[in-house]
Amino acid sequence: MIGEDERVPELLDPADPAFARDPYPYYARLRESGPAARVPLANGTHAWLVTGYEQARAVLADPRLSNVPPAAAGRPKPDSPAQRARGCLARHMLNSDAPDHGRLRRLTTAAFTPRRVDALRPRIERLTDALVSEVAGRLAREGVVDLVDAFAFPLPVLVIGEVLGVPEADRADLREWTYRVGSPADALARGAVDEAWAGLHAYFSTLIEHKRRAPGDDLFSALVHDAREGGLDDGELLAMAFLLLFAGYETTMNLLASASLLLLTHPAEAAAARAGDEARWNAVIEETLRHASPLEGTTWRRTTERVDLGGGTVIPAEDSVLVVLAAANRDPHHFPAPDAFRPARYLTGAGRPAPHLAFGHGPHFCLGSRLARLEAVVALPRLFDALPGLTLAADPAELPYRPGLLVRGPRRLPVR
Template identity: 70%
Template sequence: MTTPTCPYTAGAALDPADAAFAADPHPFYAALRDRAPATRVRLANGSDAWLVTGYDQVRGVLADARFSNVPPRGAGRPKPDSPGQQARALLARHMLNTDAPDHVRLRHLVTKTFTPRRVDALQPRIHELVARLLQEIPRDAEVDLVDAFAFPLPVLVIGEVLGVPPADRDALREWTYQVGSPAHTLPPGALDDAWSSLHEYFKSLIDNKRRSPGDDLFSSLVQGELDTDELLAMAFLLLFAGYETTMNLLASAVLLLLTHPEELAEPHWPHVVEETLRHASPLEGATWRRTVEEVELTGTRIPAGASVLGVLAAASRDPLRYPEPNAFRPQRWADERTPPSLAFGHGPHYCVGARLARLEAQIALPALFEAFPGLQLAVDPGQLPYRPGLLVRGPRVLPVRTR
């Protein structure tokens, strides 16, 4: 596999959709981090961005109000007057794209609903869903574990949270995949269609829950203080963050364990989950920030109005914070001095679904390996295709042989 060349030193533009970069971006990030904690990079779409790659610097950016989460006007590929752009503008008004005081208000309403007690109450249902999926996986066969397990489990769980009918979940997966991918990797019109479809679907879902609320968590939000536009944006955020991150976490954890079989001898599952979050961060980057004023970051000056990405995957492999950062070592989490992973962010925008994602992984992984103790990879791991882009990261497929 070809190691991507650092565009800062070679002068080439970074294409996040490049297959080699998507498969292993860490040499590129390490080269940037060795240069400076924040580096200006030319992207393939012609824009410039500042990538922040050091652990301390990324953590600082995520908690610094000088880095605004509000996207600049005109961001995105669809035409300004297209239906897709109008739908995107509505759905993108979720709380990750807001600053205080709006963010404080929205997050307070969500955390009142997504309490630890209500999340933990999903545990029996998650066990049921895991058992059902494992029963459906054929034995002594080659199976794509993303399609058979890593995708359907979090979609089923977030379907429980949102009260989404099972028949609708494949369509939601496709639309969400498209809006999370670089626009130039999709067929013409696909991005517009995906945004429009998500908007229409969630509008219908909200109307139904207003008429006939269920016992799902989203019904509680619909019956609360959020207006329709805020509910539309919240539904999109819960869907995208609720399944995409967990799907990548599960797939990456299985891949790491199958390529490090010694870790399956006596696995401590919470440590396995934490090390997967660090080593194979399911969110490659945090949401884009924009500087509201000039900022000096450990000797590097970032101008006002600059696009800034805190690269979570790079921060999680900072050798100043994690000895042997490229090694998969779950036992490192037995040491209380190990700094917390930034996989779910930091500061006011820390992921409200982090507890649910960890819960799903800690239930699903031991059940999978207990059900299939002879599980093996069916392909060379170096040939696995990965999701393109700078936002999410995980194998697109994971062919295994079940035994």
Template identity: 80%
Template sequence: MIAPPDVAFLDVAPPDIGPPDIAPLDPADPVFARDPYPYYARLRDQGPAVRVPLANGTYAWLVTGYEPTRAVLADPRFSNAPPQGAGQPKGDSPAQRARACLGRHMLNADAPDHTRLRRLTTAAFAPRRVDALRQRIEELTAGLLREMVLRLRREGSVDLVDAFAFPLPVLVIGEVLGVPEADRADLREWTYRVGSPADALEPGAVDEAWSGLYGYFTELIARKRRAPGPDLFSALTQDATDGGLDDGELLAMAFLLLFAGYETTMNLLASASLLLLTHPEELAAARRDPGRWPAVVEETLRHASPLEGTTWRHTTQDVDLGEGVVIPPGASVLAVLAAANRDPRHFTEPDSFRPARYLAGHEGSRTAPHAAFGHGAHFCLGSRLARLEARIALPQLFAAFPRLHLTADPAQLPYRPGLLVRGPLSVPVTTAPLPAGTTVTA
């Protein structure tokens, strides 16, 4: 996922503002990662934004209500452009230069830069272009499911994240970027490495991946300019006339598509699979009536928002959010989409997984739209693609494996740490009958 600006040195002032009774937030705490909702509910009760102490000794303003979240995301006084020096890699190695260059994308920009970049990319994401990917997504899903059959035969159980939720979005982004199939393994490996903490891999592995991505995208852009294909990314390179994206912007765009598109969609697929496996009545209903799948996808986006918080904003001036809350200039602010989507003032029984709330003709018309794709100027550019992918892949998965079930207690599954992306790290499943005496609780 897109690296957030480093909040650590942005806000280290003592807690002279904000309620004193807020426990420090440790994004690395596995218990918080699995279930952050009670903590967010307490913040939501305190007002539109709360200045929260983080476990690393810094502070951040967290916005957790539905209305305040939308208000913040639509307000240009909350800037996306990293403050001078923030989040910049230190040093000047080729890998660090690659990283700095790839980070100059539209999600890290404000108007008017953002407006220009966004305008130049919108046509490439036009509905007909995205919808044209349907058949390829079906084929790619079918290929992964065939591999899953073989692995299940060989190994007895598989991890749905590893076998399905992770590879599919990477393959689909490969289609969007027009990357030859033979190169996708490299892309997948580099993506995995730059998204991992540096100390989790052997020395140099992350740097090598940054340089690999930079070199690969540079070559890809030159190739697309010479011989454009039918892919979305070719459309972007062909606009490179006056006012079009220059090479640096195209590089950053390729990187943004890869990162904005893969881990988010991976978590949508993983969370939806897990929710369906732990709510067999909902799975059975979707199997009986395929018209329910879009509602399953919407409710997963609301209930298990794949992007827990948006990218970090910082205030450019005092912002009065009402109820006596004034955020000072230069503060780090996180709009917590996962919390906004559980706001009881907008969603009845917000903690329950109830796809019917998004079913046309049922409660659908009365339910507030979720905020999982953000709001305002940076509203997700790939929302149509993400929905398409999930609406194709989930029914295909559950049709291919009618007896799929979990092999682990869902309440014990590890979740991705951090405040930006949320989803289970593994969803172990089998199609074999469980040994007598085994219980898997919902």
């Protein structure tokens, strides 16, 4: 049994910049030792990491693993606006199990209809075109531009602004607050981050009031309208606004940044995509989701009882479990030559590859997958068509990556 034998995997330090940049060799070694392993973490705790494809799917569909974080008993009561905002975010559907989860999810699914999502296309096109011309202007003036800061970050935030029906005049605030709360812990002064949390909290509270009085044609208005019948209280609605923002922007930002990086480092693939139709771009996007999964791991799960994963792997009750999507998506049993970036595997007629797990699996499967794919298939061709001479202005092996086990993508992407 892996949990009881003497094979102790190497210590895992998610803050290590070298690990953040390239965690794949570590995950491959872990997977070779078994599809799930109890790993010692640098902070002195341990967790079970699931790295095999089959076991990842099994764990994500298993009701014996709970998404509800351990009780907050004994913690100090939130007393600042920033702590209240953080506390409120914790009440969202990703942190819930059945039956609460079903109640929260049903309403959101009803608001996120394919028709409503697809209707965002012209607005995403306009937002993209404006950002691409800003990038072009800055390239002409400044020579080098950070594509994360100028493109991959603002686009998803502005699109979430559309989803939430945030008026144009408030979008700059939304962008600034989001930038601050999403910055790595070492990047900004604590006061600036707290102020941004409080700003978002106050803003979303007012937005809900406003949508109730004067609903628009945005998705969030539909959610606010249906909330009363669906039994959602204001705290849950507020948590939903936070969840849509955070689930929707950081992930899509990493998808856009990683896809751009992969295309810049694989010029033949970029040329093939530019010469092809939307199916070619779709293949680039699916392969990026697999090869550079924007969510490295899902949210943490906790076993509510002893779980036997088969093959001698048994996870005891009350242990923390992380499904490493980035590792499952490179499982060689399901993806031949898993470390190679090969969009062609997702072209029709190429034989059916296993579905990647970048959007998760089971009851918490991503609600925004259609929107994320739409953003990418609008944004990437427009960027690469408008700026065909774009090249990387840094050594790809030296690019800094976001620390931690949850999200994965370059922090900066300098281009010229």
